Amino acid sequence: MSSGNKKTRAKAKRPDPMRDLVANAVDFLTLATEEFKERPKHSIIAFHSAVELFLKARLLEEHWSLVVSKTPDLASFESGDFVSVTFEEACQRLAKIVGSPPTDRVRQTLDVIRKHRNKMVHFFQDIDDPVVREQIAMEELNAWHALVGLIGGQWRDVFERFDLDIEALDGRFAEHRLYLQTRFTSLAEKLSSLKGEGKVLAACGRCGFEAAETAVVLHELHCAKCHVCHFVPHWLALECTHCSAEFRADGDETSTCEVCDTVFDASDIAEIVDDDPVTTDNYYDRVTPANCTRCDGHQTVVSFHDHYLCTGCLELTDHISACGWCGEGSNGDMEGSEWKGCNYCDGRKGWDRD
Structure with missing residues (x-):
């Protein structure tokens, strides 16, 4: 066998650190959902690990050295003998070097998990307190939604090759949503009163409970505030330029009319709503x-x-x-x-x- 063939075989066998990183992130995310009911402390620690790994995976896609906190060395990186970037360092590098940082809202949502993880590790917290359990359920649901916006939206072109089953992962948060049932029940009187006042309550897109109070912000711009999980989505109710049916634009990369399947991207939405042509x-x-x-x-x-x-x-x-x-x-x-x-x-x- 020639030396050239040996080099080709060696290169083919070289591990894919990006694939390993994403697989580990999914493992930690799965562990977080499995541990939520019995060991919530372990759940939030695992969830934070998943968040950091997804951020590092995006850095790794740009260049391996961005994952290393100080003095990058390829041999040390490949052997795993290095100190990786923290959550804050990862966000800074995503902004200043990659040019694709999490939005302020997403970063704040994910940072809530980091802070709660630190509190769990270094200080005592009564995890048997139902209020604490509700808090963890809401925080992890919020963070999961923020992650979906990154890996399935903003960074979709990076993560789509890994065939991440986001729908299946979302299904693993059923226990979180179920745990919020107690909160939903406790709000029954308040929600009934809101309906009596003429408020419109819809099913929340995050926790699923009929507790999202909808309102018109300005003309086509609407919002909803969930009284159970505090999710506050915004959307535009627009008329399809092809079939005149109403469709909803949520601020994603694309929106689709469910009647005629016409796909609208951000520039199409801008053309529809811009009142200064x-x-x-x-x-x-x-x-x-x-x-x-x-x-x-x-x-x-x-x-x-x-x-x-x-x-x-x-x-x-x-x-x-x-x-x-x-x-x-x-x-x-x-x-x-x-x-x-x-x-x-x-x-x-x-x-x-x-």
Whole structure:
């Protein structure tokens, strides 16, 4: 056998650390659901491990060195003899190096698990207290929903090759939802009173209980607040441009009309809701499309009934400001942006550093 063939065989047998990392993340997520009822402390520790592994897997897809906290060394990495990045370090690198960070809301939701995990490990907490169990059930359901948004949405192109059965994994949270039955029952009088006041209660998309109080935020923009698990989704109720049936856009990458199966992406949604259409007369005077600081969306913010709406994450704001350095429009706070920059530039400090 030639040396070239030996090298080919060696390369073929080389383990796939990305696949192993994802498999371990799924194992920990499965363990978290299995341990929830009998050993909730172990459940939240396992869940936090799953969260960190999914974040590290996204870093690994970019480059193996991003997973290493300090002084990357390939031999040490391949042997597993290294200190990996923490949750905070992973989020920072996803933002500054990869350019695809979890949104602030997702990061905060996942960070709740990290903080509760630390509390469980270092301090005493009465896990037999029903209130604590409810808290863990809600926190893990919220974190699971946030993870789905990452691996099944924002980072879908990275994780789709692993054939993750998100529906099956979601089914493993049945015990969490069942445990919230006690909370739902305790809210019976309050929910009945809300119905009596004319409030519309729908089934929550996360816990499944008919406790999501729906409301119109602004014209086509709606929201719901679940009184059981506190899930607060937003969506747009729009008319299909092909069959005129109403369809729902949840801020995902695509939305589908259930009547004619027409698929709408973010740019299609923007075209439907934008009430400041481009004309040859006002093109250069337009402040939209602008960028979104919440979801890091590029030119996803459009004019919406005297407000501004991001069609990527459905963030509604009252103003658009220009970056003091690059001039890009944004729905975030641009104070000091000439020096610190915005989502798409490093400002004067980056220029001076170079």
